[in-house]
Each structure stands twice: as C-alpha cells, then as structure tokens.
Amino acid sequence: MADSTFPVPGALEAAPHGRRWSQAAFLAWLHDWVVTVDHKKLGILYMLYSIFFLLVGGVEAILIRIQLVRPDMHFLSPWVFNRVFTMHGTTMVFLVGMTYIFGFANYLVPLMVGARDMAFPRLNALSFWLTFFGGILLYYSFIGGYGLYGASSAPDTMWWAYSPLTERAFSPGHAPDYWALSLIVTGFGTIGASINVIATALCLRCKGMTLMRLPLFVWLNVVTSFLALLAITPLTAAQVMLLIDRYLGGHFFDTQAGGSALIWAHFFWIFGHPEVYVLVLPAFAIANEVIPVFSRKAIFGYPAMAAASVGIAFVSLGVWAHHMFTIGMTSVGNTFFVLSTMLVGIPTGIKIFNWVATMWGGKIRFATPMLFCTAFLFQFLIAGLTGIILSVAPWNWQLHNSYFVIAHFHYVLVGAIVFCIFAGIYYWYPKVTGRMLSEKLGKWHFWLFVIGFHVSFDTMHVLGILGMPRSIFTYEADRGWAPWNFVVSIGGFIQAIAVLVFAFNLVHSYFKGRVAGNDPWDAWTLEWATPSPPPAYNFAEDPVVTSRRPLWDIKHPEDPDWRYE
C-alpha cells in the first residue's frame, strides 16, 4: 500500500499511555469522555450508543419472532407484545437510525473537509447528551411511572402513535407521555447536530475544498442534515400538541371532542417520510466512499450523484401521504401522491446506475466493507422496486399495513442502511482505533447476516401477499401463515448470531486486531492522511486540496485528478 506523504507529522502527540488501573485514572478517563467536546470522541459515543441500541432493538425483534413462530403462542401477553414491537420500531428509528448518522458525520465530516473540529463543539456535546438522555428516558418507561397496564409504561401505540389511540381516553397511564417526551428531547439533539454538520461542511472547508470537491460523503450528510431540520420540527410540534391534549385539555387530536385523527397522521408522516431519507442518505454516503475505493475507481458521475441526493431530499418532502392511501383521501389526492412517490424512483435509479458504473471496469477488492456494499446494492434495488409496487395506490390498498410493507421497509432499513452501517464500521474502524477488524470474523458476520436477512425478509413479502396484517400479537391457525412465520423467525435467529459475531469482532479486534497504519485501504479522502487514530487536532498543518481525491493526487502525481476537473 502506498504510504501517504501528506505533510502531517502526527508524531507530535505521542502521549504516554498509562495502562495501570487506578481509581483516579479511571475517573479522569471517565470525566474526559463525559465533558469532551472533541468531534471524534463524540462521534465514537454516538456510534457506541447506536450499536448498543441496535443490540437492544435486536433483542426486541427476537422476542417478537419467538411470539410469532407459530400461531396462538403465549410467550408474550398482548400487552407486552404491543410494547415490545412499539419499542422495537421507536428504538431502531430514533435511537439507532438517528444516531448512527451523527456518529459517522461527527467523526468524519471535519476530517474529510480538513477541519480541526466541528463548527460548534459545545453544541455538539449538548446534542449528544440530549440524545443520550432522551434514549434513557424512553427506556426508563419500562420501570418508571405508574399506570402499569400489563407489563410497564413502555409505549404501546406503534412507532407512529396514531391518534386518537394515544389520547387519554384510550391510553390511560403514561405510555404515550414517555414516547412523546423522550422523542422531543432526542429531537432537539438531532436539530443541534444537524446545524453543526451543515455549518462545519459549509464553513470549515480547508483551502481548495470547493463545494464541487467536497467528498460525496459530506455532500450527503449536508443534505441529510437539512432534511432532518425540516422533518423533526413537525414531529416535535405534533408531540407538543399531543401533550397539550393529554394534560392541558386541548382537543387537537381528541376526536371525541371534535378533534381530527387525520391531522396527526399528516403531521407524523410529514416527519415520517423525509425521515426515511434522513436515515438512508447517510447510508448512501458510506456507499459513496466504500464502493469507489474498493473498485479502485473514482465515483462515476459525481455531479449527478450530488444532484440526485438533493433531488431525493426535495421530492421526499412531497410524498408523505403515500403512507395514508387507505385513510380515505380523494381520488385526486391519491393520484398526486402516486406521482410524487414514483418520481423518487428517478434520482434513486441514477444513484444505483452510478454505483454500478463505478464498479464497471474497476478492480474490485471484496474485503468485508465491499461485500456489505455489494449486498446493499442488490437489496436496495429490491427495496426500491417494492417501493414502486407500494406506490401503486390500488395495490397499496391491499398491501398497506401488511407484512409486505414490513418486508419492504426492513429491506430499506436493514438491507440498505444496516448493511451500509456495517460497511462503514469495517471501513473506518481502523482509522478510529488504529487496528483492523478481523477479516475472517467479518466474512462470517457478512455471510450469516446476508443469509439470515434474506431468509427473514424475502419470506415476509409472501406473508403480506397472503393477507397477514402487521402488529398482531398472534394469528389464527387456519390462515396458512404458520410455516412462513416459522421461516421468518429462523432468519431472525441467524441474523442475531451474525450480530453477535460482529459485536465480538468489535471488542476482540480493539485489543488483538492487526495494526492498521494511516491508510490501510489505499484510499483517497483526507481522513486517511492523518495517523490512526487521529490526534486531537486532526491535522498538524491545514491541508490544501486540489481535487476531489487529494490522496490520489499525491499517490499518482503522474495522473492527478485535478487535470479532469
């Protein structure tokens, strides 16, 4: 591997590592992590938080799959089951999805634009801790509060919490309060972090880093952050209105007093649909870095990729009611949302084609990150096509709220997003820790996960076609759904094993992994020009870049990128 000659004397900080344990040293270490405003440490905290809740949400998924493994199971009571699947969805979207974004963005955006930290380091810390305590508050619902209907006060009204089910008449106790309050808190965290990413990427770029030279990773994170700013606010507003209904006698969604159930649905999905793109664009961002590096080619059609991301974000703001085709809109209303939804397919298609074109003619190295990205391409293709299927409103009247929808969005959230998260972790772990993740365990992780994924989620499509609705704690024995559910559950267990392999790999390689060096993948963006792990100040000298791939230019002075700009 060519060693970078980028002028970054990382040896400046050869901090002596005291390995001896003492209480004082431990407290100092802990204090350092709690009060840190360093974007890299906060990025790591975000990632650890995200992975922790991925495991928690995974346990909830396993509980769901045990309950549904055959008809008329009594493993969980209906009360507990409803809380478990609500918490599974809420956890995966808000505590895993919304935090992995800022884990990667925090760690990488300043490094990629050649900055020494985020634009607002203290806001960064505030954002993380808001998110952190929001998550704690959500999970406190399992033990806290009174009104113990069934198992606890954990939210039990699905992750979209449709009113009027969340009103006091139908949800006494505190379950919806925990849901609304904790997500308001994490929402503020998200808004702070988004502002930070935007400001950093736009204002702290090093010399020569024009917007058209910004790595696509950064581009997509900027788009994500704008979208998050626009999407989170209506959700927060709706949650405040819900709390006003519940505690101050408001009637926004209180249908028994003339309120509107429909308004909640609109508010929620005006948040909820852009949210999907908030989650998936950072996954694309990861693929945009991994695929070129492992194909050994520059990304194909950089301007189109950036423009397609902006296009997806723009169109995604006008598609929300495709989650409401069955709620009773007019035929014209339905038709509008069919069109806007199908339009998303165009920029998304451009992205897939560009990724394939990037691989085309390359020399693809199938290390673990690239394996995950290749599977991501297939699965995202299928997820996009089932998305088209669901946008066909009449067919959606059949498929809506069925297991087909569950299969579709797990193809997006797991098949695309989680696969990219894993790719990203395998790719940047060496930069963060200075050690490589084990490739052998990585391959085990990949193959187990990809097999488990398809066993579970391919099968779920069939269940939807066979008329199985979602969010039911059990099903009738004579419906013919039992064998399919059994297969889905088996796939779930395989995925769980894969994730355990991954968790073991993370810990094991931290201590025993091969030392990585600055640039183990022979990559091209600025973060690989600093030592691994990078020093607190990132770059000893402010970098100057002349093209989209500064390290390519250094490694290939005979054929630099800037000639083709």
Added chain:
Amino acid sequence: MLTEPYRCVKWSAKGFLFLLVFFAWHAVFAEGPQSTPSIFAPASTPASNIYELSLFVIAITGGIFVTVGSLIAYAAFKYRQHGQDDTSEPAQIYGSAQVELAWTVVPVLIVVVLFLTTARMIFAIQDAPKPKSALDVTVVGHQYWWEFNYPRLGIRGVNELHVPLSDANHPTPTFLTLLSADVIHSFWVPQLSGKTDLVPNKINYLWIDPRHPGTYVGQCAQFCGVEHAKMLLRVYVDTPDQFAAWVKNQQQPAVNDPKVAEGRHVFETQACMNCHTIAGTAATGRFGPDLTHLMSRETIASGATTNTPEHLREWIRNPDTFKPGSLMPAMQLNDQQLDQVTAYLSTLK
C-alpha cells in the same frame, strides 16, 4: 472469495423466482373463498382489478430487477480483482453525460407509464358509480369488534357481515360506509377489496361485489389497541335465497322463550343491559354488540372463538380466556346465573 458476489446474486435470483412461482400457483388455483386470504385469489371486482394491475406492475419491476440485478452481478463478477498482487490501478473514468442522460430518461418513461396505469385504476375503483340495486351497509369499528348496520333493512349485525352474491346479469354490489366509534380501524378482506380505514369523525367508503358464495376472512388492519389481533372479520356471501332468509330472520324481534325467563331476568338486572341491546327487552345498551340474534352467528368475540354454549358461558364468566384485554368485563356471576344467562342467550336465534 472470488465467487462470493456471484453466490449472492444466485441466492437473490433464486429467492425471487421462487416467490414468482409461488404467487403464480396461488393465482391459478385459487377460486372462491379461501382460509388463507391471499390478495392473489380475488373474488370481487375491486380485488380483481387490483390483482390485474399488480401483475402488470410485477412484470415491469421484475424486468427492472432482472436487468439491473444482472448488471450488478456482472460488474461484481467480471471486474473483481484477480489475485492479491495485482495492485495496478484501473483506468479512471469520471462520468459520461450521454450515458447518464440515457439512464435518467428511461426511468422517466417507465414512471410515466406506471403512473398513468395507476391513476386510471384509482379512479375506476374509487369513483365507481353506485348502481340502484346496491346494498348499503354502515360499518362502525369498535375496540375490538365490528358493527354492521343495514339502514334500509333495519338490521343491526355484528362481526359477521352478510352480503348478497353479485353476478354480471344482476349486479348487487354492497357499498360500505365506514365509521369509527373510538380509534382508527381498517376494514380488510383481501379477497374482496383493498383495505380502507375507519376513522373517527370521518366518513369513508368501500364497495365489493363478490362473485362466489361462501365465507371470506379478514381482520382489522390498523393497530387499534390491545386486542387488535383478535378483531377478526368474516364476510358471508349469500345466494339470493340465503340472503333473503337471513334478512327475514334478522328483522324479527328477539325470541322470547318463557322457559329461560330466569336467564332473561339475570340479563336485565345485571350490568349486561348497559352495553348490549336485545330488541324487545329492557336491554338497549349500545357500547357492546347487539345480541338480538346472537345465535345466528358462528363466532363470538369478533371471531376469537366459535359460538357454542360452552364458549358463551366461559366468555361471560371471564372474557380474558379468549381475548385478554377485551373491553367486556368479567361479570362475576355465580354458576347458577351463568347457566341461566347462557341458556337464555342460546335461544336468541
């Protein structure tokens, strides 16, 4: 390692083919009511229209999948690194305006075709004119049961919807007006039509014209609380004779058998009457299902169990046996009262 992407492709392709074959099998062999409510076994015009549209959409998306999927597979297989020591860099290509324009225009054309086809079907189903011969039924969703009112026939049915068979020569479609008494529910009988939500403070519509007699199953498709999973639906498609007989029976007042007067007394002096109606008695509650013709139904508790005297007795003793979380309280009757009430209810044909 070299064959890994290839295997991945093979796996996905196999899975997809398998799904297609499975769907085709269902579509070919299913006719009339099934115990598995497959959307690919339609038995009513809206469901059939959707099914035909879905075949068209599957053809298009399947075509895209095969084309793009093979491109990905080909690229991954063909352009893999040959040997670890081959470290020379491939030619760098940054983009191509012509190619990129082409793969933007083709999806646009596909979207146009799909959109127009879809729009046509939306209007055809949603704005279908209502013939004079149509039957009107008002569906009211409750936590966790269904109320079916036939305004022109003066019938108040529960959980089991009876509709007449409709054929091309004598179309008697059923037009449903969907309301909710509490939270959002969704009416879904996959073989008859797509689902439509029952939203409080909003009136929604749905229509069906079943072609084969029999019992169609479905259930609530919008999470509505603890017992959402047991808010089951049964639609009985009756031949004209059966339907006329059913209507005639439902229009009768409740059977008043003096042999079970004690049971009726218990019913009328306990809290039962606060929630339930039995036409011709003092019981006029509206919160729970109408029991006037309880024994004409095959199931109780919204399909949670079959309607036998033993189940009925157990249901009154402790509804949680069949449906934990049901809004009907355990009535705390003693054994004698339970027997009497069960005997009384068993006469309500």
